[in-house]
Amino acid sequence: MNSIEKKYKELYTAHYAKVMRLCLGYVAGDQDLAKDVTQEIFIKIWENLEYFRNESSISTWIYRISVNTCLSNLRTTKKSSRTIAIADVPEISEEHPDADKAHQLALLYACIKKLSETNRAIILLVLEGLPHKEISDIIGIKHDAIRTRIHRIKMQLTKCVSHV
Amino acid sequence: MYNFEELESNWKNQPEIQVTEQGFQEVLNGLRKIKNKQRITNVVLGITAIILVVFFFYISGYRSQQVILGISLMIGSLLIRILFEVLSMRKLRKMNAVAHSTDFRNGLIGYYNSRKFVHFGWTPLLILSYVAGFLILLPLFKANLSSGFYTYIVVSSIVLLIVLSIFIAKQIRIEMNNLKRLQEEFL
Numbered sequence: 001m002n003s004i005e006k007k008y009k010e011l012y013t014a015h016y017a018k019v020m021r022l023c024l025g026y027v028a029g030d031q032d033l034a035k036d037v038t039q040e041i042f043i044k045i046w047e048n049l050e051y052f053r054n055e056s057s058i059s060t061w062i063y064r065i066s067v068n069t070c071l072s073n074l075r076t077t078k079k080s081s082r083t084i085a086i087a088d089v090p091e092i093s094e095e096h097p098d099a100d101k102a103h104q105l106a107l108l109y110a111c112i113k114k115l116s117e118t119n120r121a122i123i124l125l126v127l128e129g130l131p132h133k134e135i136s137d138i139i140g141i142k143h144d145a146i147r148t149r150i151h152r153i154k155m156q157l158t159k160c161v162s163h164v
Numbered sequence: 165m166y167n168f169e170e171l172e173s174n175w176k177n178q179p180e181i182q183v184t185e186q187g188f189q190e191v192l193n194g195l196r197k198i199k200n201k202q203r204i205t206n207v208v209l210g211i212t213a214i215i216l217v218v219f220f221f222y223i224s225g226y227r228s229q230q231v232i233l234g235i236s237l238m239i240g241s242l243l244i245r246i247l248f249e250v251l252s253m254r255k256l257r258k259m260n261a262v263a264h265s266t267d268f269r270n271g272l273i274g275y276y277n278s279r280k281f282v283h284f285g286w287t288p289l290l291i292l293s294y295v296a297g298f299l300i301l302l303p304l305f306k307a308n309l310s311s312g313f314y315t316y317i318v319v320s321s322i323v324l325l326i327v328l329s330i331f332i333a334k335q336i337r338i339e340m341n342n343l344k345r346l347q348e349e350f351l
Contacts (some may be wrong), residue, residue: 003255008226009188012183012187012188012191013183013188016179016181016183017181017182017183017185020181021181039190039191039194041236042191043191043194043195043198046191047261048261048262051262061262064262064263064265065261065262065266066257067265067268068261068262068263068265068268069261069345071265071268071269071272072256072259072268072272074342074345074346075307084262101174101177104166104170104171105174105175105178108171108174108175111273113323116345116348117269117345117348118265118266118269118294126172127171127172127175129172129176137264138264138265139264139265139266140263140264140265140266140267141266144194145330146230154168155328157171158165158166158167158168158171161166161171162165164165
């Protein structure tokens with residue numbers, strides 16, 4: 001394994017989980033689809049790795065590729081409907097202590113799916129805990145504008161999850 | 165009523181995603197598959213072109229203007245359509261994956277708009293030219309083939325045309341839907 005392959009494997013190990021989580025959010029929790037898109041993202045990371053120039057952090061760079069690949073995979077998102085399928089959201093069960101969390105997560109996925117493509121990317125980055133400046137650098141919207149926008153999306157999302 | 169902090173905490177407490185060696189190997193296999201796919205596409209296109217040229221000479225098509233015109237229209241339409249698809253796929257693949265997301269999104273909108281030109285401008289023209297080529301060849305088929313085989317050719321061609329048209333229409337609907345979604349900025 002040469003040095004670039006080693007670097008690539010390190011990147012894969014360090015970033016796989018967060019990329020996969022972002023993809024899961026993008027495809028409303030569809031594991032298979034998220035896996036496929038994540039795989040495509042890591043292929044693009046490999047293809048572009050030699051052009052990475054440290055102009056931004058590697059994490060920002062990877063998130064940019066991830067968001068863009070999710071966007072270009074609109075064509076493969078089978079369940080692209082904007083309506084929330086109540087049947088897809090698991091019922092709360094008192095027998096399973098984690099059922100409420102799973103229910104809330106499913107609601108969250110369903111509400112994220114209702115957002116526009118850019119807003120979906122923004123809120124997923126917020127949920128991943130990225131600072132506003134980094135989100136602004138990934139999305140390409142000015143810092144002040146992104147702050148206002150994040151505030152609005154948070155309200156939309158909270159309202160949606162509470163009313164489904 | 166939930167608050168956003170609860171949603172955030174729920175997001176962070178998702179079951180842990182495991183990184184596996186098998187997953188890494190799958191990515192490496194994916195890279196190999198892409199290279200092979202590009203090679204296979206080029207080989208298939210090359211072989212198709214060779215077969216068509218050989219077939220043309222085999223039936224001594226060059227002796228008849230009618231055959232030349234009919235076959236040229238049919239093959240030409242198919243080849244142009246395939247070329248558009250190959251170029252579009254290349255264009256999509258070559259988009260700058262590390263651009264700012266808004267720039268990438270604008271690029272995608274541009275891509276889908278260029279597809280509109282292919283779908284609503286070129287595709288109907290190509291279908292018409294394919295059908296015209298077939299109609300030109302039809303009298304020759306009738307004169308030279310048994311009536312059973314002639315009927316088979318006519319029926320199978322109509323079925324093929326309908327199936328292809330449905331496939332293309334579905335593809336157009338998906339792409340236009342994607343374009344609409346990309347152009348929507350807010351909920």
